[in-house]
Amino acid sequence: MHICCLDLEGVLLPEIWIQVADRFKKRELRLTTRDVPDYDKLMKYRLGILRKEGIRLKDIQRVIRKMEPLPGARRFLDQLRSQGPVVILSDTFYEFALPAMRKLGDPALFCNWLQVDKAGFIAGYTLRQKDGKRKAVLGLKKLGFEVRSAGDSYNDLTMLKTANRGVLFSPPDSIRKSHPEFPVARDYRRLFQLLQAKNG
Numbered sequence: 001m002h003i004c005c006l007d008l009e010g011v012l013l014p015e016i017w018i019q020v021a022d023r024f025k026k027r028e029l030r031l032t033t034r035d036v037p038d039y040d041k042l043m044k045y046r047l048g049i050l051r052k053e054g055i056r057l058k059d060i061q062r063v064i065r066k067m068e069p070l071p072g073a074r075r076f077l078d079q080l081r082s083q084g085p086v087v088i089l090s091d092t093f094y095e096f097a098l099p100a101m102r103k104l105g106d107p108a109l110f111c112n113w114l115q116v117d118k119a120g121f122i123a124g125y126t127l128r129q130k131d132g133k134r135k136a137v138l139g140l141k142k143l144g145f146e147v148r149s150a151g152d153s154y155n156d157l158t159m160l161k162t163a164n165r166g167v168l169f170s171p172p173d174s175i176r177k178s179h180p181e182f183p184v185a186r187d188y189r190r191l192f193q194l195l196q197a198k199n200g
Contacts, residue, residue: 007151008090076188133159
């Protein structure tokens with residue numbers, strides 16, 4: 001029995017931080033894990049900007065509630081789930097992602113939590129566990145699943161390497177060139193084919 005593990009942003013949803021950056025006209029918030037491999041460094045940078053600019057969690061949530069899945073994402077996800085279980089493994093936060101999950105048909109989601117202070121600012125975050133995507137894949141393999149995975153960023157690479165099959169979905173050239181061992185899909189039709197292909 002196989003199970004598919006998918007990244008969320010860049011695979012099923014637009015990048016949340018890019019949407020926030022555009023809404024508040026803060027170009028420096030456009031950096032994502034496609035640009036910066038060190039997630040902790042990236043998050044501390046983001047949180048410093050939010051506090052400096054007076055942007056609270058509720059402000060970000062208003063932006064997220066207006067977001068829609070990438071074109072074709074819901075249909076792809078429904079098709080994929082008709083073939084077997086699917087889990088979303090993401091470095092985003094439940095406080096960000098839950099409204100978007102409803103638009104995707106409420107798939108299972110493993111992600112992280114935010115720490116919010118009394119003034120409503122994001123003060124920090126709690127990781128589900130360090131290198132959580134890789135460890136989730138290891139756990140699913142121990143349960144007897146063949147794991148097939150797809151992602152687009154630096155923080156997806158350990159998940160893709162640990163899975164029985166890893167696929168890059170529309171990655172930046174820097175990741176594609178440095179990791180030629182992974183097949184690349186640039187649309188959902190091809191991604192579905194690569195995730196469902198029989199071994200051998």
